Each structure stands twice: as C-alpha cells, then as structure tokens.
Amino acid sequence: RKEVEQDPGPFNVPEGATVAFNCTYSNSASQSFFWYRQDCRKEPKLLMSVYSSGNEDGRFTAQLNRASQYISLLIRDSKLSDSATYLCVVDTGNQFYFGTGTSLTVIP
C-alpha cells in the first residue's frame, strides 16, 4: 500500500467553481502535512501547510482528519491561474512522502 494516495483526476472545472481534493495516508503516526502545487514542467512549490484545526489562506482551505487519515484541499472561486497539479505531502517523522498529484484545469 502506498504511503499517500490521491485521485489523479483530471479535474476540469469552470472559472468560479469550487473544487475539492482529498488525499489519504497510511501511517497513523504521521506528523506534518502539506499541499504543494506543481505547474507543468516546473518544480513543486509549497501551497500551504495543513494544521489539525484546519486553516485557510484566501480562497484555499486545508483540512486534516486524523481519525480517518485524510487531508483535503478546497479551492473556492477557481481562477484560470489555479490550473496545476496539486501534490499531497505527508511527513512521517522519518521521511516526506508525496502523492502522485491531482491535476486541475480551470476552464474559461
């Protein structure tokens, strides 16, 4: 079983839509969680950390559910510039594990 699993998508949504991605992890002792964004043929960049109480950064909201071992990312009012691959990252304390990424395309 993979350490981190994500739905690869693709998600194709119209501008202004709300879209949510989920990610599950297998190690219950995992300590830290992140969402990274990767544009085509570019390097991954940190989008936001995920805190136990949930956190928001503008149009982006991240949630953590330790009991069910999943994290989520919600994007409201999607913009064309949100088109990218979103990578879920889990730190088990020993190593960072990246999901395969979820592809998002926002359509005009």
Next chain:
Amino acid sequence: EAGVVQSPRYKIIEKKQPVAFWCNPISGHNTLYWYLQNLGQGPELLIRYENEEAVDDSQLPKDRFSAERLKGVDSTLKIQPAELGDSAVYLCASSRGGTDTQYFGPGTRLTVL
C-alpha cells in the same frame, strides 16, 4: 535570496554512460534532498543529507547511484552506468531542517537513449 540552483537543466545520454547532476541549496539550509520524479508521479526521495551526513539513503539504488555533499553545502548525484529506466526529472530540495518548508530547484531532466 537565491533559490536552489541545479545544473544542468537538461541532459541526454546514451545508456551505459555516466552522468552527474549538481545542486547548490539555499544559503543556510542544512538539509538537502535528492528526489526522482517520473511523469505523472510525485517526487520520490533518493537521499537526504543533514549537513554532510547522509541520514536517509534507503531508496538510493546503490549499485549505480552515488551522491556526495563533502562540505555540507553543494551536492552531486551520479549515475554510472545509466539505464533506459533512469529517464526522469531529478529534483534537489533544501530546507532549514525538521518539518521546515522544502524549497525545490528547477530539476534536471534526464533522457537516456
């Protein structure tokens, strides 16, 4: 502040040839990572350094891959000999350590013919 620097950006070689990638992390970042990323996949850790010490190299195929970070700053990843299946993007990242944010370099796209 300068980001993580990697070179070369692209490399095309024939199978069985050696190849080396170079990474210079962000100044002051003690932790350095080498990742491999295949198309449609997330980055997979090859090796992690804390200063000059390799603290996690369990995923590094040691029969053909080697890495060094002699002075605890820049690092080199080598493949010898390269195989067709090594074609991928090799990403270097650095951080201050622990769960601190990892900053990635632009990567080296390797094609083995």
